[in-house]
Amino acid sequence: MKIFPAIDIKDKKCVRLIKGDFENKTEYKTSPIDQAGKYKDHGFKNLHIVDLDGALTGKTVNLDIIKEIVSKYDLKIEIGGGVRSLDSIKQYIDCLLYTSPSPRDAHESRMPSSAWK
Numbered sequence: 001m002k003i004f005p006a007i008d009i010k011d012k013k014c015v016r017l018i019k020g021d022f023e024n025k026t027e028y029k030t031s032p033i034d035q036a037g038k039y040k041d042h043g044f045k046n047l048h049i050v051d052l053d054g055a056l057t058g059k060t061v062n063l064d065i066i067k068e069i070v071s072k073y074d075l076k077i078e079i080g081g082g083v084r085s086l087d088s089i090k091q092y093i094d095c096l097l098y099t100s101p102s103p104r105d106a107h108e109s110r111m112p113s114s115a116w117k
Contacts (some may be wrong), residue, residue, distance in 0.1 A: 055082060
């Protein structure tokens with residue numbers, strides 16, 4: 001079994017929506033980057049990230065935060081939110097390919113962005 005702790009990002013903060021309602025949410029003081037570090041420190045190897053701003057707009061709004069998490073921590077990342085075009089897929093793949101801090105074992109999501117042309 002693989003367990004993926006999750007980080008939902010809205011307005012650059014870690015949040016939890018109450019029953020999926022964007023207006024009814026809990027905001028946490030810990031930044032998404034620091035929260036990813038806590039999960040890594042507790043031994044997790046996988047992380048699920050949802051860009052809630054991206055889910056609302058259809059764009060990769062929090063790509064900068066996701067890039068920083070990828071560059072800082074050796075975690076296998078699963079991403080959702082704002083993935084509605086080949087361009088957004090390319091942005092996420094490039095983020096995972098080129099900001100990695102160390103050579104990691106390749107996995108399915110590490111397809112070169114040239115494959116999308």
